[in-house]
Amino acid sequence: MSQRYAIFSAHYAPHTGGIEQFTECLAHELVREGHLVDVVTSQVAGLAPKEEPVEGLLVWRLPSRNLLDGRLPLARRNAGFRAMMAELAKVHHDGVLVNARYYDLSLEGVRFARKQGIPVVLLDHSSAPIGFGVPGLDSVVHLYERERTRRIRRYDPAFYGVSLASVEWLRSMGISARGVIHNAVDAEGFRTSSSGRDYRTELGLAPGMAIVSFVGRLVAGKGADVLLEIARRMPQEVCAFLVAGDGPQYQELANKAPSSYHLLGRLNKPDVSALLSQSDVFCFPSTYPEGLPTTLLEAAAWGVPIVSTNAGGAREIMPDDSYGVVLEEATPEGFRNAIEGLLSNRDQALEQGRAARANVEHEFSWRHTAHALLEAWSREH
Secondary structure (H helix, E strand, O other): OOOEEEEEEOOOOOOOOHHHHHHHHHHHHHHHOOOEEEEEEEOOOOOOOEEEEEOOEEEEEEOEEEEOOOOEEEEOOOHHHHHHHHHHHOOOOOEEEEEOOOOHHHHHHHHHHHHHOOOEEEEEOOOOOOOOOOHHHHHHHHHHHHHHHHHHHOOOOEEEEOOHHHHHHHHHOOOOOOOEOOOOOOHHHHHHOOOOOOHHHHHOOOOOOEEEEEEOOOOOOOOHHHHHHHHHHOOOOOEEEEEEOOOOOHHHHHHHOOOOEEEEEOOOHHHHHHHHHOOOEEEEOOOOOOOOOHHHHHHHHOOOOEEEEOOOOHHHHOOOOOOOEEEOOOOHHHHHHHHHHHHHOHHHHHHHHHHHHHHHHHHOOHHHHHHHHHHHHHHHO
16 A cells, blocks of 8 residues: 655755665655655755655755755754745655754654654664764764754654664664664666776776775765775786765875876766776775765675775675675775785685675665665554
8 A cells, every 4th residue: 555754864866975875765666666755855056945856756855054065954944944844744644764863854854753643763874973084073063963862862763773883883872773774775776777988998907907996975984095095005007996986085185196096086876887897896994984885785786896894784795704805994904905815816706796796685675675664664653
């Protein structure tokens, strides 16, 4: 039977990021299964306050102030905001999902659900305090996160984690999560979406040169700077490091990059898929408070051998060494050794990639995630 659900997410397409992609893919999966979905998000300049990208999916963009280059939107609780929330309240919903615990819109989502008497699930997407790599700013952001969490807990939402690491992080704050609702990937769809872009030819790479790839925002903690140090320590004729992403570190990385380190800028999904299809190793030296990184899921979808920190749900994608290499620290020397190990034993590396691919295809589909959420809402009725 068709039901209608609301998903509160501070960010949404065209803004790019893991939570935005999670919200969009999950909403589309719920629509494919015959449900109606309202995505409630922040207003972005130039976009309509309300739009229907596909039949059954309606996006509501609430007035907002977008701080820190859009990374921290705050609601403008003006007449337009109140009018949209009142209009939304007239629509019957069977469940509300609030994505992430620390946004202003997250608080609005749990308030809305409790006021309407609707089952509400709050899905946490982190595994450590949020931050921006700036000590003074981060201390303020940590205070903001704790205060926002305290206020959200007053409404007693059903907390879930996007990975077991998220569940453990919630437990450290005295919050007992009721389960895991995984991030996911459409593995086959992602592979078939490849643009076929030939990076080896574009960059003039020698036929025998290995490609080590990275996909992510170029911000403190994500690891592109660690990858640069790895590139400096490896013979430049052995492998090329291809970095897809944009962010505040871009120019600094460009100024320091050796000839084997190639900044590709922000790529669309088909071009990311093409990059991963040509990669010999995917490197993810992240110390960021990841939940369950989309880039790891996408690399695994292509069967690329992975070397990663124990970031977020990395150990759920790669439960042991037969699936990939997971390191506890993001040191250039440790990652260099792991990359060299994979390149020197290609057969073993490919076996690891195939195992991770099978795990992702079986356990991390959007259908699986949508059903886990539907079950969570059902338990709250």
